[in-house]
Amino acid sequence: MSEPEAEPEATPDIQEVKAAIHDANARLTPSERRVGEVILRDYPMAGMQSVTKLADLAEVSTPTVIRMARKLGFEGFPEMQAALRAEVAERIKAPSLKRDARAETGARHMIHRYAETVISNINASLDRLDPAVFDAVADLLADTARPAYFVGGRITRANASNFHNHMQIIRSNVTLLSQTPNVWPHYLLDMDAGAVLVVFDIRRYEKDLQKLAELAHARGAAIVLFTDQWGSPIAEFAAHVFRLQVEAPSNWDSTIAIMAVVEALIAAVQAKRWDDSRDRLEELESMFSTTRVFRNFT
Missing domain, CATH: 3.40.50.10490 (Glucose-6-phosphate isomerase like protein; domain 1)
Structure with a gap:
């Protein structure tokens, strides 16, 4: 009998995919843990591969990979990959690219916001x-x-x-x-x-x-x-x-x-x-x- 699929939780912050794997460890099945271990072993690049390739590396089925992603709080594997891509983009962002992304308007003084x-x-x-x-x-x-x-x-x-x-x-x-x-x-x-x-x-x-x-x-x-x-x-x-x-x-x-x-x-x-x-x-x-x-x- 197949395992019931867990209801997805709130989508994790893009910075927290690795932490989400650690936090969810107790709720994962042994097969799902193997998927997490493969991702963590070469993080975040391992998670950027196709769902089929990741499943092969973890020696599990593709539905297992999808279930694991959902237990982390994502709607599915593509959403987890999108979070990983966003994380990679943040990692390599140069100082000159940060200002627009973090610009904040309003009357509050910079010292208080900082x-x-x-x-x-x-x-x-x-x-x-x-x-x-x-x-x-x-x-x-x-x-x-x-x-x-x-x-x-x-x-x-x-x-x-x-x-x-x-x-x-x-x-x-x-x-x-x-x-x-x-x-x-x-x-x-x-x-x-x-x-x-x-x-x-x-x-x-x-x-x-x-x-x-x-x-x-x-x-x-x-x-x-x-x-x-x-x-x-x-x-x-x-x-x-x-x-x-x-x-x-x-x-x-x-x-x-x-x-x-x-x-x-x-x-x-x-x-x-x-x-x-x-x-x-x-x-x-x-x-x-x-x-x-x-x-x-x-």
Whole structure:
């Protein structure tokens, strides 16, 4: 007897196809889960194939693929593919193309509209963030036996630098990779199964960062990825992934949600290492006093 077809739910946001697969996992049959696994294995391109080809790859029938799409909330497979195509278009959208799509008219001031978007980004990011992943990353970064490396892209380099700067105060054995990719192999020489590589990569995902992550993964390094809601291809090699909201009413994406998680991780790592980091902080303050880096108002 065939399974009854579930009533379609509200169509998911185009950014949430991957999340919809994860969320629906408990409601899917084993055959339908295989379809989801095939899509996730090469996301989003696997889902862009014909329904027949996708069914063959998952070793299921075409009606199974259609039922799976409906359980995700789509009217059928073509609607799910349309959402995936829209997602790909968003991933590669250049800054110059974003303004028209996000233009908003009205009397409200930009600072209020922007702030509301950022707050929404943070809330949405926290809703999907897995506390277990957060705790696992905090444990990794608190372990000084594991050298930690930090790297970012053209826009996210500042996020990597800020994270590294605080980790350098809290613990030893941390490195900020050079901005020049052709010297990254020098750092790879020292990366092994004990190393942690923290990578920041948001759309339009950078090929150099992907190659670095692939090589570090091959050497056994644990990769922690900070990316956007669509997901950098580096996720394929990452042990832990933070998918955070970045869209804003601007030509450029916002990394404020990313920084919120970074700052929370800094606080968590410092709490885990407080006895040791307190000594480092006191020694650092003594050096600041000796070198008169900061003004003394006393």
